[in-house]
Amino acid sequence: MSAPAVFTRQDPRLGAFALRPLDPEADAELLHGWVTHPKSAFWMMGDADVAQVARAYREIADHPHHEALLGLHRGRPAFLVERYDPARVELVGLYEPEPGDVGMHFLCAPTDTPLHGFSRAVLTTVMELLFSDPATRRVVVEPDVRNTAVHALNAAVGFRAVRTVGKPEKDALLSxxxxxxxLATRGESA
Incomplete structure (x- = not known):
């Protein structure tokens, strides 16, 4: 039995989105199909087997400053989210952290039948989740500099690129x- 949703959002065009805690063992086979797909090349797990995927997400589940959530669209698994403390995970020593910083990764499940606007709706759901915590003041991301599709999505929800940072696995666009x-991208004010 799956864990209950920790966050839900109704998209006016695409319907219900929800997030639940990821179960490293139960969800490993599903995630394996996503993270090893050629469309997920920037996730950098293309050669992983199911056991390696389960191990990677077990390590995240056991980490005090990192968590993974499974995203559902209309009740079906459709995306993956990681939330982390960038001062302790991913960006340690690579930028000047501020109180209220939260790091994030997201991955839309590869599909042969894409929905127009789906990736933007997923990212909006993730941002709504992160900012639902009043302590969150700023979301920090570090996508691969070559991932121009995600740069455009990030800009659409308000991210501003700051600089390139060298990480062991990639050159990342710190944003x-x-x-x-x-809120300004939503036509709202704080």
């Missing part, structure tokens, strides 16, 4: 989005 920047 920030404050609550105010995000």
């Amino acid at each position: 920030f989005c404050t609550r105010e920047q995000y």
